[in-house]
Amino acid sequence: MGAVSGRLPDFPWDKLTSFAETARAHPEGIVDLSIGTPVDATPEVARRALADAVDAPGYPTTVGLPEVRQAVVDWLAGVHGVTGLDTDQVLPLIGSKEFIATLPSYLGLGPGDVIGYPALAYPTYEVGAALVGAKAVATDSLTAFGPETPALLWINSPSNPTGRVLPPEHLRKVVDWCRERGVLLVSDECYLDCVWEGEALSVLHPDICGGSADGILVVHSTSKRSNLAGYRCGFVAGDRAVVAELLAVRKNLGMMMPTPAQRAMVAVLGDEAHVKEQHERYRARRTKLRAALEGAGYTIEHSEAALYLWTTKGPDGPDSWALVSELAAQGILVAPGAFYGAAGNHHVRIALTASDERIDAAVARLSGQA
Numbered sequence: 001m002g003a004v005s006g007r008l009p010d011f012p013w014d015k016l017t018s019f020a021e022t023a024r025a026h027p028e029g030i031v032d033l034s035i036g037t038p039v040d041a042t043p044e045v046a047r048r049a050l051a052d053a054v055d056a057p058g059y060p061t062t063v064g065l066p067e068v069r070q071a072v073v074d075w076l077a078g079v080h081g082v083t084g085l086d087t088d089q090v091l092p093l094i095g096s097k098e099f100i101a102t103l104p105s106y107l108g109l110g111p112g113d114v115i116g117y118p119a120l121a122y123p124t125y126e127v128g129a130a131l132v133g134a135k136a137v138a139t140d141s142l143t144a145f146g147p148e149t150p151a152l153l154w155i156n157s158p159s160n161p162t163g164r165v166l167p168p169e170h171l172r173k174v175v176d177w178c179r180e181r182g183v184l185l186v187s188d189e190c191y192l193d194c195v196w197e198g199e200a201l202s203v204l205h206p207d208i209c210g211g212s213a214d215g216i217l218v219v220h221s222t223s224k225r226s227n228l229a230g231y232r233c234g235f236v237a238g239d240r241a242v243v244a245e246l247l248a249v250r251k252n253l254g255m256m257m258p259t260p261a262q263r264a265m266v267a268v269l270g271d272e273a274h275v276k277e278q279h280e281r282y283r284a285r286r287t288k289l290r291a292a293l294e295g296a297g298y299t300i301e302h303s304e305a306a307l308y309l310w311t312t313k314g315p316d317g318p319d320s321w322a323l324v325s326e327l328a329a330q331g332i333l334v335a336p337g338a339f340y341g342a343a344g345n346h347h348v349r350i351a352l353t354a355s356d357e358r359i360d361a362a363v364a365r366l367s368g369q370a
């Protein structure tokens, strides 16, 4: 094992290989609900913008086109009620994952620093901490830090993997706690447009942050909302000084979003029609799949938002690998909750990102009709 890979947690998906083989052996094929990768067409509005921008001989800038930063400010204001943000508080990202994994290094964190993230979380927060040798603390409780003050605290509402939405009073409490201690709060909001029940607020909404982005960053992605994962379009916005620092570092690293992708991001942020259309597609799949899982004896917890059903047979039921195994036997591949933290040991995460035909196949199998 190399020096870098030895520092990182095991790449979890490798552990799913034998279950994928079992699922693939199903006579009517695998229904792969293990990863949240969009499968529906990239919207026309994005394709057109990309095609119109293919002539791009010069280097893009790290800071991005002025139109990109403006599109982000306008979108956050128009769709998510974020007021008072300027374009110099925004940076484009080459998809949000690269940023999540490298933010601790941009900030110069290292051994001796503490990085907090949710008890059940997207694994890249831990990867970012591991890469710089910082102490990673997976917790939903601010008191769990004890006398230690984290340098960086990640939150993720709506959550991957649980689909849970943090209520406004909880978000306000976290903002206050971070500001009192000088902790940088980074809110991964890549599922903010994927809410099925209730409402989800950005941490930059004035009801949460009091109208100031001080001490706060939000990270967004167009991958899920716009079926654009292959274009790699995301952004970070928030605290002016931190954004300026990130820009200074990213410039040196050549972290530039390709110009055609920037044009596509401007186009999708300016259009809500394709988002609504895609949302309804997922809603129909979610309704069917949820009913079939419940009919087959599973319980769905949280899952009021995001693209997953957080599924269990209870704390005394099978563990997450046994659940993966029983679903793989029906040709349905899902992700074990254990990938996301010890609190997921009796859950699986079931993605809604499959075609209608594949979701129908899963529903038929779960209902004993296939």
Ligand SMILES: Cc1ncc(COP(=O)(O)O)c(C=O)c1O
Residues within 6 Å of the ligand: 036, 094, 095, 096, 097, 098, 100, 122, 156, 159, 160, 188, 190, 220, 221, 222, 223, 229, 233, 234
């Ligand atoms: C919580 C969360 N954050 C960030 C990402 C990364 O998305 P992208 O790199 O496509 O922007 C994902 C992808 O699944 C995610 O679930």
